[in-house]
Amino acid sequence: MTALTVNGRPLRFDIDPETPLLHALREAANLTGTKYGCGTGDCHACTVIVDGEALRSCLITIAEAEGRYVTTIEGLSRDRSHPVQQAFVAEQAIQCGFCTPGIVLAAAALLSENANPSAAEIRAALPNLCRCGVYPRLVRAVERAARVARREETISAAPAPGISAEDAARAVPAMDRGD
Amino acid sequence: MHVSRRGLLAGAAVGGGLLVAWGLWPRDYGTPLTPGRGEWAYSAWLKLARDGVLTVAVPQLEMGQGVSTILPQVIAAEMGADWRTVAVEPAPVSGAYPNLPLAAKWAPLWMPFAAGLADDPRKLVLRRWAEMTGFTATAEGTSLAAYEPPAREAAAAARAMLCMAAADRWDVAWEECEVRGGLVFHGDKHFSFAALAEEAAAYEPPDPPPLNPAPYAEVPDPVTEAAGLRFPRLDLPAKVDGTFPFAGDVRLPGMLYAAIRHGPIGDTELLGYDEAAAKVRGLRHVVKSRGWIAAVADTWWAAEKALSAMAPVWRTTGRASSERIATAIDEALTKGEASRVVTRGAGDADNGEPTVTYRYEIAPATHATIETASATARLADGKLELWMATQAPSHAKAAAAKAVGLSADDAVLYPMAAGGSFDRRLEHDHAIEAAVIASEVGAPVQLVWSRWQEHVAGRPRAPLACLASAWTAQEDGSPTGLRLRVAMPSTTAEFGARLFGNKTALAARRATDSAPDPLAFEGALGPYAIPDIAIDHVPVDVGLPSGRMRGNAPAYLAFVTESFIDELAARVGREPLSFRMAMLGGDPRLAECLQRAARLGQWDGGAGQSGNGIACWRIGDPEIGGPVARIACVATARAGEGGVRVEKLSVAVDLGRVVNLDIARQQIEGGLVFGTSLATGSALAYEAGLPTASRLASLNLPQLRDCPEIAVELIPGEGEPADPGEIGVAVAPPAIANALHSATGLRLRRLPLLSEGL
Numbered sequence: 020m021t022a023l024t025v026n027g028r029p030l031r032f033d034i035d036p037e038t039p040l041l042h043a044l045r046e047a048a049n050l051t052g053t054k055y056g057c058g059t060g061d062c063h064a065c066t067v068i069v070d071g072e073a074l075r076s077c078l079i080t081i082a083e084a085e086g087r088y089v090t091t092i093e094g095l096s097r098d099r100s101h102p103v104q105q106a107f108v109a110e111q112a113i114q115c116g117f118c119t120p121g122i123v124l125a126a127a128a129l130l131s132e133n134a135n136p137s138a139a140e141i142r143a144a145l146p147n148l149c150r151c152g153v154y155p156r157l158v159r160a161v162e163r164a165a166r167v168a169r170r171e172e173t174i175s176a177a178p179a180p181g182i183s184a185e186d187a188a189r190a191v192p193a194m195d196r197g198d
Numbered sequence: 199m200h201v202s203r204r205g206l207l208a209g210a211a212v213g214g215g216l217l218v219a220w221g222l223w224p225r226d227y228g229t230p231l232t233p234g235r236g237e238w239a240y241s242a243w244l245k246l247a248r249d250g251v252l253t254v255a256v257p258q259l260e261m262g263q264g265v266s267t268i269l270p271q272v273i274a275a276e277m278g279a280d281w282r283t284v285a286v287e288p289a290p291v292s293g294a295y296p297n298l299p300l301a302a303k304w305a306p307l308w309m310p311f312a313a314g315l316a317d318d319p320r321k322l323v324l325r326r327w328a329e330m331t332g333f334t335a336t337a338e339g340t341s342l343a344a345y346e347p348p349a350r351e352a353a354a355a356a357r358a359m360l361c362m363a364a365a366d367r368w369d370v371a372w373e374e375c376e377v378r379g380g381l382v383f384h385g386d387k388h389f390s391f392a393a394l395a396e397e398a399a400a401y402e403p404p405d406p407p408p409l410n411p412a413p414y415a416e417v418p419d420p421v422t423e424a425a426g427l428r429f430p431r432l433d434l435p436a437k438v439d440g441t442f443p444f445a446g447d448v449r450l451p452g453m454l455y456a457a458i459r460h461g462p463i464g465d466t467e468l469l470g471y472d473e474a475a476a477k478v479r480g481l482r483h484v485v486k487s488r489g490w491i492a493a494v495a496d497t498w499w500a501a502e503k504a505l506s507a508m509a510p511v512w513r514t515t516g517r518a519s520s521e522r523i524a525t526a527i528d529e530a531l532t533k534g535e536a537s538r539v540v541t542r543g544a545g546d547a548d549n550g551e552p553t554v555t556y557r558y559e560i561a562p563a564t565h566a567t568i569e570t571a572s573a574t575a576r577l578a579d580g581k582l583e584l585w586m587a588t589q590a591p592s593h594a595k596a597a598a599a600k601a602v603g604l605s606a607d608d609a610v611l612y613p614m615a616a617g618g619s620f621d622r623r624l625e626h627d628h629a630i631e632a633a634v635i636a637s638e639v640g641a642p643v644q645l646v647w648s649r650w651q652e653h654v655a656g657r658p659r660a661p662l663a664c665l666a667s668a669w670t671a672q673e674d675g676s677p678t679g680l681r682l683r684v685a686m687p688s689t690t691a692e693f694g695a696r697l698f699g700n701k702t703a704l705a706a707r708r709a710t711d712s713a714p715d716p717l718a719f720e721g722a723l724g725p726y727a728i729p730d731i732a733i734d735h736v737p738v739d740v741g742l743p744s745g746r747m748r749g750n751a752p753a754y755l756a757f758v759t760e761s762f763i764d765e766l767a768a769r770v771g772r773e774p775l776s777f778r779m780a781m782l783g784g785d786p787r788l789a790e791c792l793q794r795a796a797r798l799g800q801w802d803g804g805a806g807q808s809g810n811g812i813a814c815w816r817i818g819d820p821e822i823g824g825p826v827a828r829i830a831c832v833a834t835a836r837a838g839e840g841g842v843r844v845e846k847l848s849v850a851v852d853l854g855r856v857v858n859l860d861i862a863r864q865q866i867e868g869g870l871v872f873g874t875s876l877a878t879g880s881a882l883a884y885e886a887g888l889p890t891a892s893r894l895a896s897l898n899l900p901q902l903r904d905c906p907e908i909a910v911e912l913i914p915g916e917g918e919p920a921d922p923g924e925i926g927v928a929v930a931p932p933a934i935a936n937a938l939h940s941a942t943g944l945r946l947r948r949l950p951l952l953s954e955g956l
Contacts, residue, residue, distance in 0.1 A: 034497060035479050042499035046455055051447035052440020054617070055498070056568040057649040061894035064568050092440030099439045108434045111427070111860055114868060115262030116437030117569045117617025123438060142903040148894060150568055150618045151262040152871030153864070154905035177435040184249040188392070193280040193380020194250030196392045 021081040025050065026094025036082035041065040043081045044091060052092035052120045056148070063147035066121035067091050073128035073144075092120035095127060098179035103127045106164035109176035114151035122147045126161045130168050136161065227294035227329060231255055238399035240359060242294035243352035244273060246399070250380065250392030252277075253285040257295035258345065259336040259589050259623065260288075260433060261616035262868070263923050264861035267431045268342070269349050271858055274429075275414035276353035278377030279391065286432050288613035289334070291591045296328030297344040300335055306717060307694025332592035337624060337746070339817070339921025342857065343825060346919070350413060355403035363398035364389045373408075415919075416859040418912045427860055433615070445614040446572035446646050448585045453574070453642040454482055456635050457501035458492045459510055460655040462887025463518035463742060465704055468510060475507040483639045484508070489702075490655075492635050498646055517887030518742040523562070523661050526740045530685035531557075531663045536734035537714035540722050545732035546681045552667035556765060558758045560949040561881040562658040565747060566897055569617025570652045571625075575632035576642035577602060582609040582633055587616035587623050590697055594626035597700050598633040620748035620872065624697065625657050653889040657693070657703070657745025658882055660718075662686035662754060666762040669730075675770030676780060679730040682722065682758060688715035688737045689744045696745075703743035711739035720751040724759050725788050725816045725828075726781035742884065748872055749927030752817050757949055760813040760932030765945060773803045774812050774936065788816055790913065791830035791850040798911050799832025799848030804940035809836050809845070811936025815928045818920060827920035828852040831870075833906075833933035836941045841898065841952045842878045844906040844934055851910065851925065854917035862922040866910050869926025874906065875899050877931040881950050898952065 020031040025048060032043050039058070044050045044067070056062035058077045065076040068090040076089075095101050099108075103126045106112075113119050122145060129136055129144040136144070141161045166172040188194040231239045236248040245253045254270035266286045274284050289295055298319035305313040305324065316324035327333070357377050364382040365372035367389065374384055381388045416428070436442035461468060466489050476484065476493070480500035485492040491510045495501035538545065546552075573586040575598070582604055588594040591611050599609035616623050632645040647655070662684055669679035688710045695706035714735040722733040747753070767777035775796055782789040792814050795801070804810045811833045818826035834846040847870050856862050879898030883890045891897065931949060939945050 035500065038497060038499050042497050045446075046497040046499070049449050050440075051443070051449070054444075054568070055446065055646065056570070057894050058502075059649065059893050059895070061649075062568050096439075099435060104438045107438050108430070111431055111434065111864060113431070113434050113437050114264070114864060115260075115569075115616060115618045116433065116442050117444065117567075119437050120440045145902045148566075148568060148899055148901060150566055150620065150872065150875075150899070151864075152868030154871055154900070154902045155867045155908040156864075157902055176430065177438055180435070180439075180441075187282075188250070191250070191280055191282050191380070193283050193391045195390050196248070196250075197390060198393070 021085050023081065023084050023087055023089060025089045026091060032081050037080050039077050040067070040079050040081055040084050040089070041076040044076060050091050050093050054117055054120060056118070061148065062118070063125065064118050064121045066124045066147065068124050068128050071128065071131065073125040090124070092124060095124065099177040100179065101127060102164040102167035103130065103161070105174040105176050106160045106167060109174045110156050110160040110163060112153045112156035112160040114153055118147055118149045122149070122157070126164065129161070130165055134169055135165055227292055230290050230292035230294055238395055240356040240399055241352045242289070242292065243349055244356055246356070246391060246395040248392060248395055250283050250390060250395070251285050252279050252283050252391065253287055255287055255289035257289035257334040258341050259587060259613065259616055259619070261587065261619035261623065263865060264431055264858065265336070265341050266433055267429065268858050268861060269345055270432060271429045272346050272349045272414060273353040276350045276410055277357045278379070280380035281429055283380055283391070284432065291332045291334065291595055291611055293329035293332050295334045296325060297334050297340060298325060298328055299343045300338055300340040301328040301333055303338055304694065307690065308698040334592065335590040337589055337621065339924055341921070342919045346413065350409055351407050354407035354409045358403045358408055359398040359401040360391060360394050362401040363394045413855070414857060415855045416857065417914050418859060423859065429858055431861065443614065444569055444572065444617050445574055445586045446569070446644060448574040448644065450574065450576060450642040453644055454494045454496065454639060455498040455501050456492045456494045456632070456643050456645040457498055457505050458490055458631060458645060458647060458651060459505050460490045460651060461512040462514040463654070463884065464514045464516040464887050466512050466514040466887070469513050471508040471510040475509065476504050478504040478507060485635045485638045487634065490631065492631065492645070494635060494639050494643060502648060514887050516741055518884045519886060520883045523740040523742060523884070526738050527661060527663045527685045530736040530738035531665060531683065534685060534736035534738060536683055536736045538732060539714055539716045539719050539735045540733035541731065542723055543730035545730060546679060549669050549679050549730065552681065553670045554766070554769065555665055555667040556762060556947060558664045558666060558761060558947045560662050560754050560757065562661045562742060562744065563747065563876055563880040564653060564656055564658045564882050564897065565620045565622040566880060566894060566899060567618035567620060567622050570649060571628040571647040572645065573628045573632035574642065574644040575636040577633065577636045580604070580608060584609065584611045584629055584633065585614055586611070586629055587614045587619070588626055588629065589619060589621065589624045590626070593697055594629045597626060598629040600700065601630040602633045602637040621746035621750070622656065624693065624746050627655060649894060650892045653882060653892060657743055659747040660687045660689035660744035661740060664758045666758055668762070668766055670766065675766060675772060676777065677728050677766055680728050681732040681734065683734045683736065685736040685738050686718065687740055687744050688713055688718065690717040691715045692743065693745050707739055707743055712737055718751055719755070721817060721819070722751070722755050725785050725814065726763070727784045728781065749924045752815060752924060752928040753873070753876065756813070756815040756928040757931045757935070760815065761935050761947065764811070764936045764939065775801060775803070778814065785816065785820060787852050787915070788814055788828045788830070791828050791852055794850035794911055794913065795830035795832050795848055798850060798909055799846065801832050804936065807941055809834050809937050809941035811835065811933050811938070811940055813929050813933035813936055815925065817925050817928065825854055825918040825920035827922065827925040829925045829929045831929040831933040833930070833937040835934050835937035837938060842934065842938060844874055844878070846907045847930060847933065848909040849911070849926065849929065850913060851922070852913045852915045853920045853922055854915045855919045856912065857919055859912065862912060863910055865922035866926045867908050869923055870908055870930050871900060871905060873927040873930025874934065876927070876949060877934045877951050879950050879952065898950070
């Protein structure tokens, strides 16, 4: 059994310790937000944060990840409130969304190290492949996320999940039954 | 005797009386939606719930292009709903959502011997076929043309029903009611959609439904746009937190994971594999077919590892190779018999020898979607369930059902969104494979192709070579005649034989290798007022199956034509912009795009090795009618370290009426990036039946750090809304080639541009 901490919870994997972290997360832990795109480290869709660093989960085995702290897209925030998540939605820097979790985590790791990255630093930190072509919006989105993280700006673009019908009805007249 | 409709159809079809049977086919496909508790279906398009949530069913594949926002937006705007209450779900496969414009366009593919009966969306035969087969395919930029009208009608009907329910409560005439923001008003009284949801569902809407005077449109305007998006994409919150499910994210009780290996390209047969080597921990089953072998295990990685260890052995004849492709195309181009597929004026008759001829080539290119082919299948109690992303769901479902001996009625397809497609998901080999594997192992199975398998068994864009010839006027060098002689596989016909004929890749190639393929030359006349044009196709079997790819015919035709036009201008020392403008008298809107792009991109004529190149294109033909997308692009590029460096793309675009400006911008930006990837990479080479590259890293795809600066100017336009997704793909490669000519003096006539070396 290989033990590591994923999104703050201790997990023990009863599978081949040589299994890449990517497949342990997806197929054993059912954390499917981490995506398989190539298995060889080219696409970066499987990027997760391991002990603060953005790593391609297809390139590390669970044996190598033993005892480490892994954050996947599911664990980045409880309610989509991470500045990168909010900024990506606000800038519509997402199309098909398949590469998005990897890009968001790479950007989040960058901002945790560097509160005010330059455009060149952002480009260097995001080698993720996106075939839909959201690139023209990425630098802008990460810069905006950085401003939010520095509390120079606020965004509420992506609503938190699980809003109750009563709360929604208070904010949206169309949902208020009037009874 | 009880006679079912189905029995009648089969009997009639056997007797040759297909039309009799069609006459008995249901005309109304009703409401295929299943409302939940406290929710009511108003039509095939929408449901309204007690809590005010309006759920729109979208019969098109979401693959990043935003259709699962745009069609709900059309409904919300027509209905007067509050955008915050709108939810979306994929529509089931049903006759209620026929894609008529696409069925008309593809009539030569599904009715090859009598396409004339069904080449117009208004024709009855076509509607019947599209309804009967549940043809809702997502392709060719037809989403709005096909679905904006029925979506608006459904919304208008629902709006009227809500007004009727409110009016009855107030005892007023329903026509006096107004709807906005999800509220029905009469004077200063109002009821919410939530309050009326149940009652209103029981009303019979007026026929025809009372449409708003004009369809919804957004007009480019910096002030209103700065205030924020009016209709933000519905799919983004789930996409940014990892909960948005793709086909490979489905988890079922007892589900196993399958990996697959396909044999080399050609006529291929599995001979055997190393059974002793397959002792991988977690491996449960091995499933063999003629042309593939699959391993099924507790994790996908274990299945993939087992396949590597098993080292399957194949017998393959007619192996695909780049050498064979080049030889076949060269022979066809220089000696093959051509069919004229498009003519304008006198074509090339009586013109004599052309003034100038150049040869252009395009290598096979792969889609490289980040999501590989993925499908989840469960077979239980004689029913097949499929979870997958597909651009042609009814055909994928039918093919998978047939493969396991079931009728399409015994299969259910749950449409999933695609992790990119670019027309890759018009193919559904993986649906058949997943169904067969699930059937053999007796458990739910999730099949995911490895990246290598995408390269081996994907369907790349067809390779081609073209001799472009012109007859030019003596005074200014402008073309008076143009001829394109194109040697390429009959790629659209081949695709059609796979999709509609359920043929294997090999059988489809064999069925179509000698017939010309007019659909592969859509828009070949180009935008210019050249009096005589002749487009010739030399069909050639290159030994490699090929398929559709984002941009399709406009993408390769624009590269050839716009490179060639640039060369014609350079021959006589004319400035490329004014050379083009002089030929655009018939399309002032495209001329406007060119001028605006020139301004936006600080066009300098490309002189003095400035590295500026220009190109334009349009998809659709104003003379025929229908939507027309127009674009002009100024590219700045240089030959840099390791290849082409595209610095900037500035485009002006006219799409007619635009429903969602920011999604249109996304699509233009994405199209330009995709076009750039085709200009600088994406190519596959083949040896002994296999691609020589197994990795994405070998494709030279742009990353953020290579991405050109992109400036987009959307021109407020009128007319039917054109698709924004493909036009950028078409314009980027020739603009970049022309820019490189300016920068280096070299004319690169081959795609990808790198393949010639700099």
